[in-house]
Amino acid sequence: MRHQPAKLDEIDRKLLALLAEDSTQSYADLGEAIHLSAPAVHDRVKRLKRDGVIRATVAKIDGCKVGRTLLAFVLVNTKNLVSTKRLLTLANVPEIEEMHTVAGDSCVLLKVRVRETEGLEELLGKIQDIEGVDGTRSYIVMSTFVERGPDPYL
Known part of the structure; x- marks a missing residue:
């Protein structure tokens, strides 16, 4: 099975970059950074999870x-x-x-x-x-x- 890239717009990419830096940020804070409402950010995160772009939200543990x-x-x-x-x-x-x-x-x-x-x-x-x-x-x-x-x- 070939990996197919998800359809991401510029806002999705900004959101992913912010989450990769710190996934504990609130939807309100993320929304402020990308100029969207908290519910709109929540919907995008749900879609990114559903589409497999965000596979997990984890803590990076120092071995x-x-x-x-x-x-x-x-x-x-x-x-x-x-x-x-x-x-x-x-x-x-x-x-x-x-x-x-x-x-x-x-x-x-x-x-x-x-x-x-x-x-x-x-x-x-x-x-x-x-x-x-x-x-x-x-x-x-x-x-x-x-x-x-x-x-x-x-």
Whole structure:
């Protein structure tokens, strides 16, 4: 299934940018910023949620502050598509924040956050125990310079 962009006007894009910056703003404050009434902003937000443009409203949690100080990206090599799909058995593992199929030398890219190297080693063991996984390569993050979602204007 191909991803189809939603039909967004300039006001939708401004609203998305404001919400991406701080989703706790009231509809009245958002309306003031984009020159709409609070009920009009509410209707737009409902439509953006219904259309899947806004997928969730969440708190961005600092991994270090909750004891998950080690951030890593793990590339996983699998034998075939069936093996790749077996990785979905790990979808509910809380240390795995993101799971993507990718093109290139590897099949799957995982973003993982654990407490320490022992936690990473344990997680890698779970991944490597899945039938059809040929191997993994891990990249431990030293610093994060930029981390953000998509820009609604691009």
